[in-house]
Amino acid sequence: MSGGTYLGMPAFPKAAHEAVHNQTLRGNLRHATHTIRAKRAKAVAEVSDWAELREAGKQIKDHTLRHLDRYLVQLEESVTAAGGTVHWAADADEANRIVTYLVKATGESEVVKVKSMATQEIGLNEALEAEGIHAYETDLAELIVQLGKDRPSHILVPAIHRNRGEIRDIFAREMSEWGRPAPEGLTDTPAELADAARLHLREKFLRAKVGVSGANFMVAETGTLVVVESEGNGRMCLTLPETLISVVGIEKIVPTWQDLEVFLQTLPRSSTAERMNPYTSTWTGTTDEDGPQDFHLVLIDNGRTDTLADEVGRQALRCIRCSACLNVCPVYERAGGHAYGSVYPGPIGAILSPQLRGTQSEIDASLPYASSLCGACYDVCPVAIDIPEVLVHLRERVVQGGTVTREGAKVVLKPAKGHAAERAAMRAARWAFSHPGALRTGQRVASRTRRFHPRTLPGPGKAWSETRSLPAVPAEPFRDWWQRTRSGQRPQDGPQGGPQGGPPGGLPGGKDTSK
Amino acid sequence: MRVALFLTCVNDTLYPDTGRAVVKLLTRLGVDVDFPMAQTCCGQAHYNTGYRHEAEPLARHFSDVFGEYDAIVTPSGSCGAMVRELYPRMGERARAEGRGDGLATTLAPVVPKTYELTEFLVDVLEVTDVGAYYPHTVTYHPTCHGLRSLGLGDRPRRLLQSVKGLELKELPGADECCGFGGTFALKNSDVSAAMGADKVRNAESTGADVLCAADNSCLMHIGGTMTRLRTGMRPVHIAEILASTEEERA
Numbered sequence: 001m002s003g004g005t006y007l008g009m010p011a012f013p014k015a016a017h018e019a020v021h022n023q024t025l026r027g028n029l030r031h032a033t034h035t036i037r038a039k040r041a042k043a044v045a046e047v048s049d050w051a052e053l054r055e056a057g058k059q060i061k062d063h064t065l066r067h068l069d070r071y072l073v074q075l076e077e078s079v080t081a082a083g084g085t086v087h088w089a090a091d092a093d094e095a096n097r098i099v100t101y102l103v104k105a106t107g108e109s110e111v112v113k114v115k116s117m118a119t120q121e122i123g124l125n126e127a128l129e130a131e132g133i134h135a136y137e138t139d140l141a142e143l144i145v146q147l148g149k150d151r152p153s154h155i156l157v158p159a160i161h162r163n164r165g166e167i168r169d170i171f172a173r174e175m176s177e178w179g180r181p182a183p184e185g186l187t188d189t190p191a192e193l194a195d196a197a198r199l200h201l202r203e204k205f206l207r208a209k210v211g212v213s214g215a216n217f218m219v220a221e222t223g224t225l226v227v228v229e230s231e232g233n234g235r236m237c238l239t240l241p242e243t244l245i246s247v248v249g250i251e252k253i254v255p256t257w258q259d260l261e262v263f264l265q266t267l268p269r270s271s272t273a274e275r276m277n278p279y280t281s282t283w284t285g286t287t288d289e290d291g292p293q294d295f296h297l298v299l300i301d302n303g304r305t306d307t308l309a310d311e312v313g314r315q316a317l318r319c320i321r322c323s324a325c326l327n328v329c330p331v332y333e334r335a336g337g338h339a340y341g342s343v344y345p346g347p348i349g350a351i352l353s354p355q356l357r358g359t360q361s362e363i364d365a366s367l368p369y370a371s372s373l374c375g376a377c378y379d380v381c382p383v384a385i386d387i388p389e390v391l392v393h394l395r396e397r398v399v400q401g402g403t404v405t406r407e408g409a410k411v412v413l414k415p416a417k418g419h420a421a422e423r424a425a426m427r428a429a430r431w432a433f434s435h436p437g438a439l440r441t442g443q444r445v446a447s448r449t450r451r452f453h454p455r456t457l458p459g460p461g462k463a464w465s466e467t468r469s470l471p472a473v474p475a476e477p478f479r480d481w482w483q484r485t486r487s488g489q490r491p492q493d494g495p496q497g498g499p500q501g502g503p504p505g506g507l508p509g510g511k512d513t514s515k
Numbered sequence: 516m517r518v519a520l521f522l523t524c525v526n527d528t529l530y531p532d533t534g535r536a537v538v539k540l541l542t543r544l545g546v547d548v549d550f551p552m553a554q555t556c557c558g559q560a561h562y563n564t565g566y567r568h569e570a571e572p573l574a575r576h577f578s579d580v581f582g583e584y585d586a587i588v589t590p591s592g593s594c595g596a597m598v599r600e601l602y603p604r605m606g607e608r609a610r611a612e613g614r615g616d617g618l619a620t621t622l623a624p625v626v627p628k629t630y631e632l633t634e635f636l637v638d639v640l641e642v643t644d645v646g647a648y649y650p651h652t653v654t655y656h657p658t659c660h661g662l663r664s665l666g667l668g669d670r671p672r673r674l675l676q677s678v679k680g681l682e683l684k685e686l687p688g689a690d691e692c693c694g695f696g697g698t699f700a701l702k703n704s705d706v707s708a709a710m711g712a713d714k715v716r717n718a719e720s721t722g723a724d725v726l727c728a729a730d731n732s733c734l735m736h737i738g739g740t741m742t743r744l745r746t747g748m749r750p751v752h753i754a755e756i757l758a759s760t761e762e763e764r765a
Contacts, residue, residue, distance in 0.1 A: 012703065013702060013703050013704070013705065013706075016703065016705055016706055017705050020705045020706055020709050021705075026709075311611065312608075330691055330692045330694065330710050331703070331706050331710075334706050334709045334710065335706050368565075369698075369699065369702045369703065370703060370706075371696070371699065372659070372692050372694060372695065372696025372697075372699045372707070372710070373563060373659070373696055373697075373699070374659040374663070374691075374692035374696070375659055375660070375663040375664060376659075376663070376690075376691075376692070378663075379663060389604070392562065392563055392565065392567075395563075395564060395565030396565040396566075396567055397565075398565060399564070399565040399566060400565065400566070400568070422564070422698075423566070426560075426561055426564065426566045426569050427569060429556075429560070429561070430558075430561060430566075430569040430570075430572060430573060432555075433524065433555040433556040433558075433573050433576070434555070434572055434573065434576055436552065436553050436554070436555055439524070439555050439556075443527070443528050446528065460701055461701075463700075463701045463702075463704035464700060464701060464704065464739075466704065466708075467704065467708035467711070467712075467739075467740065467743060468700075468708070468711065468736060468739030468740050468742075468743060469738075469739040469742035469743055470739065471529050471530075471735050471738070471739070473528075473529065474529065474530075474531050474532075476531065477527050477528050477531055478522055478526065478527045478528075478530075478531035478534035478535070478550075479527055479550070479552060481531055481534075481535065482534075482538075482550045482552075483552065486550075
């Protein structure tokens with residue numbers, strides 16, 4: 001995954017700090033996510049066999065991923081037979097080089113783009129710009145982000161962090177720099193904003209000779225690509241230019257049209273809460289005198305094969321980018337999308353980015369912890385990705401290290417830095433919990449010194465006591481009460497499982513109970 | 516039926532009242548409940564923070580301590596979910612790591628016998644009216660693991676609705692996480708605190724005196740936030756409400 005614009009991002013908690021305290025942003029996100037969340041719940045509740053569709057989607061994706069080698073070859077053969085050209089890119093740089101070469105070969109210096117996560121993932125716009133080629137985003141929200149020199153903060157509604165007033169200001173200020181200026185006296189009414197965008201974009205659609213897209217699905221049996229969208233800008237970009245270049249992750253394959261049927265039901269309801277999306281474009285290679293006469297498919301790996309090698313983490317590759325998990329996530333709602341340091345924000349981003357990019361950077365090592373493990377994401381996922389399971393799996397990778405696959409080779413990762421104190425505390429706790437006598441002594445010490453307990457905590461505990469009072473330690477732990485009232489005797493120290501020697505490594509909290 | 520109380524390390528240490536309430540309630544319902552003294556911790560904090568291998572000896576210990584009982588009752592949705600949902604997964608992972616079936620076999624017996632308290636009352640004892648009296652206005656927060664991992668559904672609400680004197684208020688945004696999340700509360704304290712504050716504001720808007728839940732870890736976070744925000748509301752574990760009677764009020 002291209003580091004690109006996200007290199008050197010701070011860890012998630014630090015990146016989220018500002019967003020949490022930005023009341024405008026919190027309001028924008030709360031309003032938007034709660035609205036989509038409620039609509040999605042309603043759209044899903046209409047379908048009596050939703051659970052079966054979800055299971056079918058999961059099975060189809062798992063089957064396809066298990067036989068990806070075979071389906072990719074079948075897809076290449078079908079696309080080639082239909083008049084397209086297939087290119088293979090191992091990583092972001094290779095994909096960017098291929099697309100740049102293909103655009104240059106047309107002699108053009110501008111392209112129109114359909115909203116695409118894959119091209120954002122590889123940083124295509126920046127790579128093209130560096131070669132003197134202007135890429136124009138044509139999805140309304142992507143246009144807002146591009147004109148605002150901003151970053152997307154949501155997979156489906158990338159300008160979710162903006163309100164109407166901010167969008168009006170961006171249009172009025174920036175449109176003239178890119179093409180047709182915004183109309184005089186533009187207000188923030190949705191109809192006027194949409195009209196301004198329509199006029200601005202129309203000029204680009206009619207002029208462009210090259211279109212660049214991603215794809216929601218690729219049907220292996222016929223070599224057909226599928227884009228689902230709401231605004232019709234995609235249809236324009238896919239049909240008007242002479243050359244069409246589609247950049248698609250290798251996991252986007254479905255074997256047959258019959259398989260596609262499942263996702264064309266679950267994707268719109270999960271993403272935009274529509275029964276059916278307004279525009280579904282499908283194309284198979286090229287057709288004489290109809291649409292682009294030159295079609296290129298650039299298949300990107302960029303960490304996907306490595307992810308596929310991990311038996312717990314691979315389920316993340318089932319993702320169909322609906323963003324239902326973002327809309328129900330309490331952490332996303334408060335931290336916003338930018339804090340995730342990736343084009344993939346929210347719960348799915350927290351398990352995709354550390355797998356596609358690895359867990360070495362500060363941001364990627366912090367993402368698996370950007371969740372309270374509440375499970376709302378798993379509940380709404382239309383392909384049943386158990387996001388909490390993968391988050392915990394990746395936490396393990398961060399703190400324990402272990403063997404992973406990077407660029408096709410097995411690599412042994414060391415445990416990440418900065419977890420030494422936590423690791424020591426976990427070991428000490430495990431030791432105490434394996435010795436009930438030690439636990440009991442600890443409880444009694446806490447109870448007998450309770451009058452001296454501070455009301456705020458130093459060090460890492462400060463993170464708790466800054467916003468929350470500490471619970472009061474009771475006069476006696478339950479087990480002492482139980483023994484006192486049930487056996488009629490004064491509780492003895494260390495009734496069973498007393499400690500055998502000290503805790504490992506001279507760790508805190510493990511005083512010997514044998515007096 | 517030999518019934519064991521798995522109180523959890525947090526309740527044993529910090530919330531003995533909840534433990535006493537469970538004992539009182541189950542005794543009143545004719546259950547002879549035992550508290551095996553060797554019990555400690557299920558290993559949830561270790562597991563969820565990424566220390567699965569540190570959690571394994573704790574899971575084995577749990578199985579040793581509780582294996583002989585017919586039913587294991589716990590007043591914690593998340594610790595219940597640890598045993599029921601994650602112990603089998605730990606066994607599977609150990610097998611996938613080439614360590615054989617040992618862990619899976621050791622843990623298997625306790626998994627189906629472990630019940631969260633409200634499940635035990637409604638499904639095993641088949642009671643919803645436990646003869647409780649609690650003259651307060653209460654709003655109920657379904658904690659995430661109880662709601663989504665264990666699927667407690669309306670069991671806690673049915674129990675609360677049968678309590679004499681209790682007026683139950685619907686909590687807006689009830690199924691949203693309170694922001695505790697174990698070590699999440701420390702590692703992402705800004706987001707955690709913001710979630711907690713929103714939960715408390717929703718609870719306040721009901722006009723209830725008491726916020727009730729079936730997990731003291733979440734209540735520790737919510738209650739700690741309530742104190743700081745000076746709401747005047749009290750966090751109370753559902754066991755303490757169900758144990759309360761006209762003769763012996765909680």
